[in-house]
Amino acid sequence: MSTLISAESSESIETAVQPSIWSRLLKHPSVIIGGIIIALILAMVPAAPLLTSMDPTDISPRNRNKTPGAMSVLKDDEGNKYEVKAIMGTDKLGRDVYTRVIYGARVSLIVGLSVAAISVLIGLFIGMLAGYFRIVDAIVMRIMDGLMAIPSILLAIALVSLSGASLFTVILAIVIPEIPRVVRLVRSIVLSIREEPYVEAAISVGTPTAKILTRHVLPNTIAPLIVQGTFICGSAILLEAILSFLGVGVPPDIPTWGNIMAQGRDLFQLYPHNIFYPGIFLTLTVLAINMLGDGLRDTIDPRMSKEI
Secondary structure, eight states, rough: OHHHHHHHHHHHHHHHHHHHHHHHHHOHHHHHHHHHHHHHHHHHTTTTHHHHHHOOTOOOOGGGGOTTOOOEEEEEEEEETTEETTTOOOOOTTBBBBHHHHHHHHHHHHHHHHHHHHHHHHHHHHHHHHHHOHHHHHHHHHHHHHTTTTTTHHHHHHHHHOOOOHHHHHHHHHHHHHHHHHHHHHHHHHHTTSSSHHHHHHTTTOOHHHHHHHIHHHHHHHHHHHHHHHHHHHHHHHHHHHHHHHHHSTHHHSHHHHHHEEEEEEEEOOOTHHHHHHHHHHHHHHHHHHHHHHHHHHHHHHTTTOOO
């Protein structure tokens, strides 16, 4: 009976708090600014064919190393020549930098969102088991500590070097170092929740473990995991760019912000636009995601929230 009362009271409290959370989110400057930038970049991904008519992989030696704003001479399917303004210039192979930056957003966002989703789901499952069962905790956390002792960039480089460069390999290489961080977060939450009176009451009346975890423990981990997921997404996008810049990330024929900068670094002093524009997009994206994460943390976490 006490379990039912506690569950109903917690649900009523959550229902009452939700409107205030949404109102604070809509008033938080970090959430507004970060959300707008992320929305624009997300909208840019499906609209890429509308934003540019050029192919990001088309090589044109006659148009190589064009400065931003210069005219590029192209040919249509019938062989007729026409001119197009290179808004962000061209690289050493004559490929349009603007087109490559637009299409490069697809891979970067796919990596960031995939890594965040996979690492949160796996870390949530392992962390709940480790926090609730003492025997599992002793084994799992030693493994997590071992993984966290290895620098993320070195572990990712080693995995990509062993498995070969591909989008799947890059995602896997970034997911593995992120899982221990999620596990430790979830474990700490579960350790505090399992000592709560309503959880002890549920255990005493013989409530199945699966039901306790899904009904009492899981809801309390959602808000912190949403915040953690935003930071993981930004970190994954940045780490993918670093791997691609070092030549151990996504294959060079696939445009990503890291690949574009890597292929333009040889002529950086003469043609800095090859690194400047993808670097600006990368910086804005990671900054916007981190701003959104900070805003969510300030609003959702009762210890960090404040009147805005």
